[in-house]
Amino acid sequence: MEENMNYEEEMQNEEERRVDRPVPPIAPEGGAPVYPGPDANIPVPPIAPEGGRPVDPGFTFPDNPWENIPETPIAPEGGRPVAPGPFPSFPGPIRPNRPGTCQVRFLNAATNNLPLNISIGNRMAASNLRFGNISSYETISDGFRPVTIVSAVGPRMVFYNQTLPFVAGEKITMVVIDSSNGLDLVRVSDLGCQNMPRNTGCFRMANMSYNNSAYDLMLYGGDVVFTDVRFKEVTPFKQARPGEYEFYMTNTARYGNVLREIPVIIITNARPPFNSGEPLLSFVTTINAGEMYTAYVIGNTWSAFNLRIVMVQN
Structure with missing residues (x-):
């Protein structure tokens, strides 16, 4: 009776030892047994299939996690703080800005007693503009544009024909004045006094x-x-x-x-x-x-x- 009990205890201990013992990997069919080696419990990076792309092994925590974090820029002495902006960011494809525009109108101060037609390129900017009258603002693309002033009645007489620069963001009045050569233009900026105090x-x-x-x-x-x-x-x-x-x-x-x-x-x-x-x-x-x-x-x-x-x- 005592021998049977000793045998059962020995078999139980043997089962417990088998639980903790690593199981040798089984060789694939037709292959040789694989020795697990001392690092049997370390996961092996997956191997890409033949003709396929490498498989991402997943995230691995870096040795120094603070190494690649961008630093907040420091304002120069006496200057304003600089916003670090979003980080990191990738600009992607760079596209050119659309052409800017300006606003232009014309005032007729010429005393030649003829109404005027004024064009910028192929666009009519002022039609039948008489002495003392002013046109509405027209939106013009920035760049160099030909400006032509002709008589609006009778035979077509060209009084002015020059190429002038127009800058994006400008708001200007072009004043037609008398000159020794016929007519001339004076450019007047209308962007002043943008910071006027309240109630003035x-x-x-x-x-x-x-x-x-x-x-x-x-x-x-x-x-x-x-x-x-x-x-x-x-x-x-x-x-x-x-x-x-x-x-x-x-x-x-x-x-x-x-x-x-x-x-x-x-x-x-x-x-x-x-x-x-x-x-x-x-x-x-x-x-x-x-x-x-x-x-x-x-x-x-x-x-x-x-x-x-x-x-x-x-």
Whole structure:
């Protein structure tokens, strides 16, 4: 009885030893037995099938996991922090930007008594434009473009034909003026005064009348807004409080260059008499907050196209 119990215990111990013992791999049919070696429990990377692509063995943790992490850029001394942006990223195929555009309009300040047609390349930019009129903005692709000015009535006469640059992002007024060769163009940028303070407008003056002219622009209260504005000159914008303003314009020669301009235009109710006689012209305009205005002086003093102000909102 005791011998049977010893035999059963011995058989049980033998079964436990077999559980912990590695099982030798079985050779494939027709092949030789494979010795597992000391690293039997280390997984073997998969082998690509014949004619196939390698099989990804899966993720393996690097020895130093912090080695390839990009560093956040440091701002230069006294500079602003630099955003690191997304990382990592791959730009992919690089495509060229689409051509940019600009906005262009035309003001007719020429005193030749003929309406004008103005084209940019093959596109009509202004049609039947008469003295003192201004066209709407047209969107033009950037680059060098031929600009042609011809008469809109009667026999087709070409007054201007030149190739001019147009830059993406520009917003300009092209003023047609008289010249010794017929007509010419003055380019005026309409992008000034973009950072005006709240509850103010902007105002400037442009002299497009005739050669050798120079004007002063004043308020009826006597404050000088702009002085000695020469032919083809465009003044900088000045801040103006919203409201209705009354201006008058004189020749600069009446005062010389001793007048001082006010930095900000403010409404005044004073009505002093003119110490220099009658002004060349006077006008009333309303300036609204957040808007930009240009007072264009056009015409002359010896023809039917007398001096006048064309007030344009940019």
